[in-house]
Amino acid sequence: MLVTEILPVDKRRSKVIFDEDFTLVLYRGDLKRFKIEEGQLFSEESYQELLHEVLFKRARERVLFLLKASDKTEQELIRKLKDGAYPKEAIDYAIGFLKEHRFINDEDYGRRYVEYNSRRKSEKQIRYELQRKGLDKEVIRDILEEQPVDEEAQIKAYIRKKCPSLEEMDRKERSKVIAALARKGFSYEAVSRILGGIYDDD
CATH class of the missing domain: 2.40.50 (OB fold (Dihydrolipoamide Acetyltransferase, E2P))
Structure with missing residues (x-):
């Protein structure tokens, strides 16, 4: 080279x-x-020496440091190493090391993520964020089937917080609430359904 x-x-x-x-x-x-x-x-010989004696170790230490700071997926770690200009060989080595020692597991990460966020984020938002973090769509689907997101409870809690009395809410305020919840990933149908019967169980 x-x-x-x-x-x-x-x-x-x-x-x-x-x-x-x-x-x-x-x-x-x-x-x-x-x-x-x-x-x-x-030379190729010098490059291989640089890889094995310096960059492999450096990449391994980098991902261990990143994991110590916060939980991450495989794809997030790969992005971090790419941003640091580590070559593919060093990235493969570091990720392989983590997998061999079970320091990363995307399915376990996804389960923890859903468990932590299922009471404050919509299913749509969770799906989007996990896909952005590199999880496979089928893996996300299976996790959400195991750990369903209680969207109804979240919508009710948000509406009660913003609007203590539905009777005093006019059409404009209702539209604002629906738009705000839509931005959080909740469907218009779900929000409208709950707006119609939120106090039926009171």
Whole structure:
């Protein structure tokens, strides 16, 4: 590989750009140790040495640090490593290490997420957020079948908080409530149904 450019990122790190748009972020000590210089070739042998002796360990430490800070899915960790300019080999190694030692499990993450959010978020919102975090649609569906979201209770609680008396709510206020709940992912049908009978059980 040809080193086409070396650009400083901060006082300690530099972005090393190789031909074919391949980029690494390395410390100045790495550049010196592996004799990485602008305009020079970087051999495959040296690259493998850099991977196994430096980047694999660094990527592993990075994901362990991220998990210590907060629970994350596999896809979220991969995005974080990509943002840090780790190469695919180092990302695969770090994720493989986490799976081998059972530090990550997306299904378990999804169950915990639903359990925590099922009383304050709509099913639609939970589905969207879990998909954005990288969970498979079928996995999300199975989790929600196991742990249904009580949307009716959430809608009732929101309406009672915003409007203590339905009798005093005019059409404009009703529309505002429906729009607010719709933005949270609740369906118009569910909200309208509950607005019609919210105090029937009082």
